[in-house]
Amino acid sequence: MASATKIRWKIDTALSTLHLAHSVAVGLPCTDEKIEAALVPYVTEVNNRLLSALVDVPVFWEQLVHESLCTDGLPNACEKALANSGCNELQVDSTSRGVLRQLDECRIAVARRFPRLEDQLLLRAQPLKERWDTVGVGLLNLIGKTIWNDTTPTSWWPARVDGLFVQPIRGGDGGFHSEHSTIWIEAMLTDVEPMVPEVLRAAWLVTRVAIEQHVMKKSGTSPISTTPTKPSDLLPAWKFASVAITMHAGSQLDLTRPNPLAINDAIRIWGLSDDISLGESVAKWWDEFLAAPVPLPIALKALAKQIAF
Secondary structure, three states: OOOOOEEEEEEOHHHHHHHHHHHHHOOOOOOOHHHHHHHHHHHHHHHHHHHHOOOOHHHHHHHHHHHHOOOOOHHHHHHHHHHHOOOOHHHHHHHHHHHHHHHHHHHHHHHHHOOOHHHHHHHHHHHHHHHHHHHHHHHHHHHHHHHHOOOOOOOOOOOEEEEEEEOOOOOOOEEEEOOOOEEEEEOOOOOOOOOOOHHHHHHHHHHHHHHHHHHHHHHHHOOOOOOOOOHHHHHHHHHHHHHHHHHHHHHHOOOOOOOOOOHHHHHHHOOOOOOHHHHHHHHHHHHHHHHOOOOHHHHHHHHHHHOOO
16 A cells, blocks of 8 residues: 655745735735735735736746745745746846845734744644544545545655645635645634535645656656556646545545535635636546546546546
């Protein structure tokens, strides 16, 4: 049996600031009006500077959070995020300096709103850490068995993943960096939606890391595929299939209802899509897969066609 991933949980106050600023900057629904109001002037300045440099604003903020997970130092992460979001090479340095000044103001505003953020996150992280210690290994084992038809390779799960807790502002949120085996998640004290508990979000994020690492390895060893569909072509379908697989594993451990699985709710809560018809398509695909199992790569191709990927 494949060894399940061990998560090395940490709190991350710096990432918390970037997550808060990102959420406010791109107009995502926020649950903390005070920090939202405090950050608006600074993220507005950043956005204006980005627009003047013809940078894709939402892509920049997403890339900034992403790059901060794998890049040494915020200045380097900022420069990479700018380059990845369309900033002219000649403008990266000056734009980065202006952005970093406003991000420092964001850091100060967050420190004022949460003067004991580190202690607060330590307390907020405990419920999810304890629940993961109880059910995490079981969830990953069930997920692996579903993906691999009870023959999970020993190398499927990454041996260790860094799990970073950030200050909540979305009522639940998370992300991952597959190359650096890292996930991040808002430190929620309770589950906003009982049928989609945060421990399942954590399991889903670890699963996304494993899937993308596996696909990268397969694509890396076979850059020119002789089959019509390359492994990376199925990543969009994997994104949604992994939701159904995770929810199914959760139902087997009585963490959510088994029938019907709350697949549509999970797709929405985990930030993939608000399109109800898409969620219904994924749920229908999963029911068909359970009723008449086929090798998962074949099922993924069918899902990709169903949801127009």
